[in-house]
Amino acid sequence: MTEKEYNGILVFAEQRNGEIHHVSYELLNKAEELAAELNCPIFAALLGPTGIEAEELIYRGAHEVYYLEDEAFGQPDELFYKENLVDLIEELKPEIILLGATNFGRSLAPRVAAALDTGLTADCTDLRVDEAGKLLQIRPAFSENILAQIETVTYPQMATVRYKEFVERDRDATLEGEIIKKSPTKAQEQSIEVLELLEQQKVNIAEAEVVVAGGKGIKKAADFELLQKLATKLGGVIGASRDIIDAGYLSKEYQIGYSGYRVAPKLYIACGISGAPQHVAGIKEADKIIAINTDPSAPIFEIADYGIIGDLYQVIPKLIEEVQEDETRDN
Amino acid sequence: MKIIVLIKQVPEMERVKFDTERGVINRKSAGVEINPFDLNALEAALQIKEELGAEVIALSMGPTRAEGVIKEAIARGADDGVLLTDRKFSGADTRATSYLLASAIEEIGNVDLVIAGEMTVDGDTAQVGPQTAEYLGLAHVAYVTKLKKIREDYLTVVSSVWDANYLKKLKYPGLITVTKDLNTPRLPLLKRKLEVREAEVEKWGIADFKTDLDHQDVGLKGSCTRVRKIEVPSLIEREGKIWTGDELTEAITEVAQICQEKDRMGE
Ligand SMILES: Cc1cc2nc3c(=O)[nH]c(=O)nc-3n(C[C@H](O)[C@H](O)[C@H](O)COP(=O)(O)OP(=O)(O)OC[C@H]3O[C@@H](n4cnc5c(N)ncnc54)[C@H](O)[C@@H]3O)c2cc1C
Ligand SMILES: Nc1ncnc2c1ncn2[C@@H]1O[C@H](COP(=O)(O)O)[C@@H](O)[C@H]1O
Numbered sequence: 401m402t403e404k405e406y407n408g409i410l411v412f413a414e415q416r417n418g419e420i421h422h423v424s425y426e427l428l429n430k431a432e433e434l435a436a437e438l439n440c441p442i443f444a445a446l447l448g449p450t451g452i453e454a455e456e457l458i459y460r461g462a463h464e465v466y467y468l469e470d471e472a473f474g475q476p477d478e479l480f481y482k483e484n485l486v487d488l489i490e491e492l493k494p495e496i497i498l499l500g501a502t503n504f505g506r507s508l509a510p511r512v513a514a515a516l517d518t519g520l521t522a523d524c525t526d527l528r529v530d531e532a533g534k535l536l537q538i539r540p541a542f543s544e545n546i547l548a549q550i551e552t553v554t555y556p557q558m559a560t561v562r563y564k565e566f567v568e569r570d571r572d573a574t575l576e577g578e579i580i581k582k583s584p585t586k587a588q589e590q591s592i593e594v595l596e597l598l599e600q601q602k603v604n605i606a607e608a609e610v611v612v613a614g615g616k617g618i619k620k621a622a623d624f625e626l627l628q629k630l631a632t633k634l635g636g637v638i639g640a641s642r643d644i645i646d647a648g649y650l651s652k653e654y655q656i657g658y659s660g661y662r663v664a665p666k667l668y669i670a671c672g673i674s675g676a677p678q679h680v681a682g683i684k685e686a687d688k689i690i691a692i693n694t695d696p697s698a699p700i701f702e703i704a705d706y707g708i709i710g711d712l713y714q715v716i717p718k719l720i721e722e723v724q725e726d727e728t729r730d731n
Numbered sequence: 732m733k734i735i736v737l738i739k740q741v742p743e744m745e746r747v748k749f750d751t752e753r754g755v756i757n758r759k760s761a762g763v764e765i766n767p768f769d770l771n772a773l774e775a776a777l778q779i780k781e782e783l784g785a786e787v788i789a790l791s792m793g794p795t796r797a798e799g800v801i802k803e804a805i806a807r808g809a810d811d812g813v814l815l816t817d818r819k820f821s822g823a824d825t826r827a828t829s830y831l832l833a834s835a836i837e838e839i840g841n842v843d844l845v846i847a848g849e850m851t852v853d854g855d856t857a858q859v860g861p862q863t864a865e866y867l868g869l870a871h872v873a874y875v876t877k878l879k880k881i882r883e884d885y886l887t888v889v890s891s892v893w894d895a896n897y898l899k900k901l902k903y904p905g906l907i908t909v910t911k912d913l914n915t916p917r918l919p920l921l922k923r924k925l926e927v928r929e930a931e932v933e934k935w936g937i938a939d940f941k942t943d944l945d946h947q948d949v950g951l952k953g954s955c956t957r958v959r960k961i962e963v964p965s966l967i968e969r970e971g972k973i974w975t976g977d978e979l980t981e982a983i984t985e986v987a988q989i990c991q992e993k994d995r996m997g998e
Contacts, residue, residue, distance in 0.1 A: 550959065
């Protein structure tokens with residue numbers, strides 16, 4: 401594999417139910433920055449059912465959009481995606497391939513990388529090009545305690561990139577590009593079947609502007625109503641530590657941390673959460689952290705902007721009273 | 732039915748020290764343990780074994796001392812285990828690791844199901860499971876949060892992707908990667924713990940593979956990525972204003988104020 405053969409940056413535009421996921425626009429923004437240094441084209445690979453507005457990817461900076469249309473792409477079948485994406489990659493020979501580090505992306509990308517027998521860097525938080533034109537991939541490791549700089553010695557250079565790490569490429573409807581529609585080159589395999597969509601997640605705490613989170617300091621499931629009241633008043637959502645999920649008080653979509661969701665709200669209020677490193681891994685990007693805990697030595701106070709040493713059952717009702725509802729806010 | 736569980740020995744993350752100034756990881760004060768997510772993988776295998784009857788084999792790649800995790804897996808209920816250990820295996824990235832694990836699984840032969848953890852707490856990549864599946868040419872389901880039906884020739888599982896839960900059917904042979912939510916791992920049995928203490932763990936080096944394993948495909952040589960450097964980032968500076976119990980009224984007023992300001996930001 402010599403690098404001469406490889407040219408261009410391919411962004412995998414993840415879609416769900418015909419809607420392009422916003423991480424794709426973030427990847428396109430970064431791709432544009434890298435392409436400026438490498439002086440190369442930007443491709444987008446859109447595998448999905450018919451009827452997706454593929455022009456949107458052009459308006460976000462893709463020069464060529466390869467739209468593989470098939471209803472079966474409406475299901476999260478990684479094997480089917482892999483087979484077809486690999487064929488497209490072999491045709492285009494991009495030097496860099498970027499995918500969102502969503503669950504789907506992190507399940508699909510390793511299969512694609514292994515099929516191409518090339519390297520893959522997971523869950524990157526930054527990407528750069530070095531003097532030699534190689535992609536430098538920065539990623540957290542060791543339970544997010546370190547940042548490693550990784551390079552790929554084979555081609556293509558592949559990385560998954562964390563959602564909300566880069567800003568989206570601004571939409572510019574004057575941009576022009578080409579949409580190349582194709583049919584899948586491979587059929588769906590029989591070894592795996594997507595039987596049914598059981599339930600759509602109800603909340604998406606990763607997107608919330610205010611998160612009021614509860615931990616083991618909450619004595620019973622019903623007490624989350626208290627946190628919900630405060631959250632509602634602040635226009636936010638509730639969240640929780642893993643112990644709360646394990647106790648069955650709330651479902652997994654509320655879990656914040658290393659093995660849950662990472663949140664990046666303007667305001668994060670930790671109520672009865674000790675601040676274990678695995679929890680803190682999920683809140684590092686919060687603008688302001690407020691902690692309420694009875695234990696003055698709780699590690700959460702070391703990373704909080706504001707801390708109240710006190711009983712959440714006393715503090716929160718008072719806070720709810722004190723906080724004025726913002727009447728100018730719609731909804 | 733033959734089930735392989737992929738387990739890795741990792742440092743006890745709570746005890747590892749990260750030196751921000753020198754940018755180094757100090758593991759001296761930390762012991763080693765089974766990667767926590769791999770305990771869920773093992774538990775899943777044991778539950779399937781209880782349902783259908785199966786041979787559960789723990790498979791790991793690592794230095795000789797990683798035989799400890801094989802022993803622990805056996806103490807927790809695995810029937811057998813193999814440690815892939817050889818100087819030539821060191822320096823492996825996820826590509827080289829997966830390639831080797833896949834080769835060993837092929838060597839073991841007649842495997843119906845491979846179960847991996849969601850990710851390792853030192854690698855954080857979540858790649859080895861799906862990569863191993865690809866090298867084996869098997870279908871996989873990642874982020875499994877529930878085993879629904881456990882049958883002789885297939886599994887139905889709940890997979891968490893696309894911000895939703897999907898029910899998927901996986902025919903054997905196949906691979907799944909499991910999350911923490913799947914189950915609560917059982918503890919090791921004291922009796923078995925004592926039994927395995929003195930037992931010899933089966934170890935395979937590169938020469939022990941019956942089919943030729945190319946030196947170019949394992950360890951550092953078989954790796955497609957290189958770590959250029961690491962850095963230990965310092966925490967973001969925070970204001971760190973703390974109010975104690977007797978300042979509650981003041982605290983509430985101020986915090987309420989902060990809440991409201993933040994709420995309006997960016998509008
Ligand atoms: C591999 C791995 C992954 C993990 N992933 C995650 C993850 O994604 N997210 C996560 O959260 N954890 C995760 N954990 C678990 C983590 O290590 C901690 O166990 C967990 O975060 C602790 O939750 P907690 O703070 O709610 O409970 P505790 O540590 O028990 O803390 C409860 C706190 O509440 C305070 N309190 C009690 N009563 C009151 C009261 N009335 N008012 C105010 N304060 C009160 C106590 O002083 C205490 O500080 C993970 C662990 C491992 C090993
Ligand atoms: N060295 C290894 N030996 C055995 N299994 C491994 C090894 N590394 C990773 N795995 C498996 O792959 C999963 C994902 O690991 P990772 O890709 O490192 O996050 C782990 O939970 C294990 O099940």
